[in-house]
Amino acid sequence: MCGIAGFIDLTASTSNDELKTEAKAMGNSLIRRGPDQEGVWCDQVSGVALAHRRLSILDLTESGAQPMISRHARYVISFNGEIYNYQALRTQLIAQGYYFKGTSDTEVLLGCIETHGVENTLTRLEGVFAFAVFDREEKKLVIARDRLGEKPLSYCFHGRYFWFASEVRAFKKSAVWKKYFGRINESIFPHYLSFGNIPAPYTIYQNVYKLPPGSYLEIRLDQSAHSDAVRYYRVIDSIQSGSRSPSLLNDDEATSKLEELLSGVVQRQMTMDVPYGAFLSGGIDSSTVVAMMKKNSSVPIRTFSIGFEEEGYNEANHARLVARHLQTSHTEHIVTAKQAMEVVPSLPEIYDEPFADSSQIPTFLLAQLTRKQVTVALSGDGGDELFGGYNRYLYGPGLWKRSSQYPLWMRAIPGKALLGLQPNVVRCALRILSLLYPRLQSVPLLDEKIRKLGMGLLAKSEDELYYLLQSSLLKGNFPVHRELPLIDDPVSRQQYLDLSSYLPDDILVKIDRATMAASLESRIPFLSQPIVEFAWTLPLNQKIRDGKGKWILRQLLYRHVPKELVDRPKAGFAVPLHAWLGGALQDWAHGLLQESKFEWVPKIWEEHLSGKRNHAPLLWNVLMLQGWLRNEAKEP
Numbered sequence: 001m002c003g004i005a006g007f008i009d010l011t012a013s014t015s016n017d018e019l020k021t022e023a024k025a026m027g028n029s030l031i032r033r034g035p036d037q038e039g040v041w042c043d044q045v046s047g048v049a050l051a052h053r054r055l056s057i058l059d060l061t062e063s064g065a066q067p068m069i070s071r072h073a074r075y076v077i078s079f080n081g082e083i084y085n086y087q088a089l090r091t092q093l094i095a096q097g098y099y100f101k102g103t104s105d106t107e108v109l110l111g112c113i114e115t116h117g118v119e120n121t122l123t124r125l126e127g128v129f130a131f132a133v134f135d136r137e138e139k140k141l142v143i144a145r146d147r148l149g150e151k152p153l154s155y156c157f158h159g160r161y162f163w164f165a166s167e168v169r170a171f172k173k174s175a176v177w178k179k180y181f182g183r184i185n186e187s188i189f190p191h192y193l194s195f196g197n198i199p200a201p202y203t204i205y206q207n208v209y210k211l212p213p214g215s216y217l218e219i220r221l222d223q224s225a226h227s228d229a230v231r232y233y234r235v236i237d238s239i240q241s242g243s244r245s246p247s248l249l250n251d252d253e254a255t256s257k258l259e260e261l262l263s264g265v266v267q268r269q270m271t272m273d274v275p276y277g278a279f280l281s282g283g284i285d286s287s288t289v290v291a292m293m294k295k296n297s298s299v300p301i302r303t304f305s306i307g308f309e310e311e312g313y314n315e316a317n318h319a320r321l322v323a324r325h326l327q328t329s330h331t332e333h334i335v336t337a338k339q340a341m342e343v344v345p346s347l348p349e350i351y352d353e354p355f356a357d358s359s360q361i362p363t364f365l366l367a368q369l370t371r372k373q374v375t376v377a378l379s380g381d382g383g384d385e386l387f388g389g390y391n392r393y394l395y396g397p398g399l400w401k402r403s404s405q406y407p408l409w410m411r412a413i414p415g416k417a418l419l420g421l422q423p424n425v426v427r428c429a430l431r432i433l434s435l436l437y438p439r440l441q442s443v444p445l446l447d448e449k450i451r452k453l454g455m456g457l458l459a460k461s462e463d464e465l466y467y468l469l470q471s472s473l474l475k476g477n478f479p480v481h482r483e484l485p486l487i488d489d490p491v492s493r494q495q496y497l498d499l500s501s502y503l504p505d506d507i508l509v510k511i512d513r514a515t516m517a518a519s520l521e522s523r524i525p526f527l528s529q530p531i532v533e534f535a536w537t538l539p540l541n542q543k544i545r546d547g548k549g550k551w552i553l554r555q556l557l558y559r560h561v562p563k564e565l566v567d568r569p570k571a572g573f574a575v576p577l578h579a580w581l582g583g584a585l586q587d588w589a590h591g592l593l594q595e596s597k598f599e600w601v602p603k604i605w606e607e608h609l610s611g612k613r614n615h616a617p618l619l620w621n622v623l624m625l626q627g628w629l630r631n632e633a634k635e636p
Helices: 016-028 086-095 105-116 118-122 168-173 175-180 186-195 235-244 251-269 284-295 316-326 337-350 360-371 383-387 391-403 408-419 423-436 438-442 446-456 462-468 490-517 529-535 551-558 577-581 586-593 601-610 616-634
Strands: 002-009 037-043 048-054 075-083 127-135 140-145 154-158 161-165 208-210 215-220 276-279 302-308 329-335 376-378 521-523
Touching: 002 016, 002 075, 002 127, 016 037, 016 048, 016 168, 037 075, 048 075, 048 127, 075 105, 086 105, 105 118, 105 127, 118 140, 118 215, 154 168, 161 168, 161 175, 168 175, 186 616, 235 490, 235 529, 251 284, 251 529, 251 551, 276 284, 276 360, 284 316, 284 376, 284 383, 284 551, 302 316, 302 360, 316 329, 329 360, 337 360, 337 490, 337 577, 337 586, 337 616, 360 490, 383 490, 383 529, 383 551, 391 446, 391 462, 391 490, 408 446, 446 462, 462 490, 490 521, 577 616, 586 601, 586 616, 601 616
Parallel strands: 276 302, 276 376, 302 329, 376 521
Antiparallel strands: 002 048, 002 161, 037 048, 075 127, 127 140, 140 215, 154 161, 154 208
8 A cells, every 4th residue: 555645734835845845754754654655746836745655556667656647737646545446447438538648546546536526436436545636726635535444544624734644643744733733632542441442533632533434525725614524435325225225135146146246356456566465364254355366366375374372362273274275375473472572562653543452463463474475465354344253243132132131230240240250260160161061162262251241241222232342441431423323133233333433443443554564555355345235235144144153254165165174163363462461561561551640550450460350451452552652752
C-alpha cells in the first residue's frame, strides 16, 4: 500500500517552499507505508499541499508515481490502496474515448473521477482505498475511504487550516498543527480500557478525527467551514439489500456460487507486478483463501505461518499440514517469549495510537517473516464476521435465551462466582475434569471462556451481553457511539455490529499497522464487495449449522482440503499473555504500570502476579496506553 498526507492553508498565505517542506515532512513520517518513492505536489495559489509515499505494486515505472495529475490536469490525487476492478473500469473508459499513459490503477481512478465525478466513482469501485483528490477547477479537496475501512484516514480542521493523513503521526510533523493540537482525548479512555481500541470517528487527540468507513469529506477553499462527512455506503445497506433479495439456492448451489465469487475475487487480488503470498494459520478462512489462490495459479503459492512454544498456542503444525496438501511453498517460524519481548516495546510506535489487541504481536511478527520473500500477502480476515464464525455467535444468543429467564440478581450469584475463581484453581480443576471428560483437553482457552460466561451472566440486555463478551471491564462503557438499526435476528445483529465496529476499529487496524510497519501490503478477499453482498443474502442455517459456524465456508473448503485437516475448535490468533506478563515481560510491565494514573492498577497487578485473578486482558490495555503515553512524552 502507500501513505498519504497533506494540508490546506485556506488563506493561501503559506509560501510554496513552506508548503513543500511541511508536506514532505508529513509524508516522510509514513515512510514504512511507502519505502519505494516519495512525492509532493503544491499549489501556492490555492494553499494546497499533497504528499505521497509509495509501495510499488502495479506499474513500477515513473508513470505510476504520485501525487498524480489527471489527463486534463483538472484533478490531482494522493491515493493509498488498490482498485481490484481497475482493468474492467479501464476498458470501459477506453471505450468512451479515454486514453492512458501507464498501467496503474491510480490513473484509472483519476480517469473515473474525471469522467464521472468523485461520488459516482466511489460506487463503481471494488477495492480498498483512502485518497485525497484536489479539484483545481472547483477549488475543493475531497478525502474518501473505502466501504469497510480497510485503509485508514484521519483529518483535522482548525480555522484556516485543514490536515489529513493515513496515520495521525504525520500531523506531528506540521509546525502549524503543533500550535493548536496535541492535547490527549482522555474522554475516550473508558472505551479504550474496555475494548482496547479507539473507534472512528475519534482519535487519541482532541479535535482530530478518523474518517468513518464508507465516507467522503469535501473541503471547499472558498468556505470558512467544512461540511460533515457524507456516507456513500453503510453495512446496513448490504443487510437490507440481502433481505430484499434472499438467496433461494440449495446448499450445493450456494456453495458453488460462493466458490465462483471468491475465486474471481482472489484472481483479481492476485493481479500485481511484485511477488505475493498468503498468511496461513491452517484454519477455515486462511485455508480457503489459499485453496482459491492455488486454483488460480500455475505455480506453488508461497504461504507463511507462525506459532508459539507454549502448549495450546501453536497452530503452526495445522498450517503445515494444509500447506503440504495444497502443495504450497511454506515458511513457518516458532516465536519464543524472548522474541515477543523484543517486539513489545515498539508496539506503541507501530500502532500509532493506543491499541491493545494482543494478537498484534504475532500479526507483526508474521508480517516481518512474510516481507522477507513477498511484497503482498492475502489473508483470511473477514470470514468470521460474514459467515458466523465467532464463538459468541454460537453461544451468546443461547446464553441470553436461557439466562434472561431469571432476574439479574439471581444470575449475578453464579456470574460473580465464576469471575471470582482463581486461575490456578481453574487450571487444577480442568486437569482433573479432563481425566473424566478428555474432550476438555482439546477446548482452546477454556479458562477464558469460563471468565466470559461469568461476565455474560451479568448482562442486563442482549446488546450488553455482546459488549461484555468482548470487554476487559465489567462496568458499562458500551459504547461511545453505535448505530443500532432494527435487526431482529440476534446473530445477524451481532454480525452487523462486528462489521461496522469491531472489524474496522480492531481487526483492520491491527492488520494494517502491522503489515505497513513491515512495508508489506495485505489484501483481504472476504471483504470484497461481491462476497459481502452475497453473504447477506444467505439464510442463517447456511452460515451456522449443527453447532458450528462458517458452515458454507467449510463445505467449500472440504472440496479442496480433507475435512480432518481443518475441522477443529476455533482458537483465534491468541498469545500466552498471562504467562508472559508473569514471566519474560514482568519487569517491563511493572515499570510501565508504575507510571499509570489509574488508582486501581496496583491492586489488579498484585492480584495477577499472585495468581488470584487473570487480569491479563485489562493489564494489556493499560500497558499499551502507558507505552504510548511514554512515547508521546518523548516527542520534541
